[in-house]
Amino acid sequence: MSNKLTLIHTYYDEPELLKKQIARWNLFPTPIDVLIVDDASQKYPAYDILKDVSLNEGVRLSLYRVKEDIGFNSHGARNLAAKVAETEWLFFTDIDHFVGITALTHIVENMTLDKEKLYYFKWRVLRNYPVEECESVNQYIVHKDVFWKAGGYNESWTTIHVGDREFINKMRQFVTDHALNMTLHDHRGARKIQYHDGDRIIYDNENGIMHHPKHRKEDITQITTKINFDWEQLL
Numbered sequence: 001m002s003n004k005l006t007l008i009h010t011y012y013d014e015p016e017l018l019k020k021q022i023a024r025w026n027l028f029p030t031p032i033d034v035l036i037v038d039d040a041s042q043k044y045p046a047y048d049i050l051k052d053v054s055l056n057e058g059v060r061l062s063l064y065r066v067k068e069d070i071g072f073n074s075h076g077a078r079n080l081a082a083k084v085a086e087t088e089w090l091f092f093t094d095i096d097h098f099v100g101i102t103a104l105t106h107i108v109e110n111m112t113l114d115k116e117k118l119y120y121f122k123w124r125v126l127r128n129y130p131v132e133e134c135e136s137v138n139q140y141i142v143h144k145d146v147f148w149k150a151g152g153y154n155e156s157w158t159t160i161h162v163g164d165r166e167f168i169n170k171m172r173q174f175v176t177d178h179a180l181n182m183t184l185h186d187h188r189g190a191r192k193i194q195y196h197d198g199d200r201i202i203y204d205n206e207n208g209i210m211h212h213p214k215h216r217k218e219d220i221t222q223i224t225t226k227i228n229f230d231w232e233q234l235l
Contacts, residue, residue: 071200
């Protein structure tokens, strides 16, 4: 019996990467749910790209949009995706990471996924650095119950680029790691961080730079609520 999972991407003003993902979805030989959460893109909304796209009959696409651009709300967007996904298994990947066609087929059709495991990938950088394989921090497959048992992502870190490892470590209290012998390919590559005195992250994808606000984690007011923003479903 096939594993029912949702492939989840958060998106922010990266139309070319989204178009590459669309082409990849259409190559998948096995049915798949795809869920996009647009974190309030200002220049290139995902809806403008997806509204008229042609997808093969095996792809079931849904698109959600955060209404206000509050700045680096990707963790909140992931919480939203986990809330609305209709499958028990969640496959989180960034918009610049691409899973192999045969790898996805193997996961869906041949693997016996275990709710007590957190499934990791290696990722291969294809830009900016020599080709190398590293363990991925925020590309993984997990059961929805485990995601929420660990509390979901901490939205206190909205506007600053931290929180991935914190949430992974919370999930590790309930599951064991299982490294998949598969590689995700990173088409953007890591970006150099430059610090500034503003209050939000700015991505400069063309130059590979991320302008990051100065902060001290101990000065950030902690909140425990999730999905602290307005959102809508567009597709």
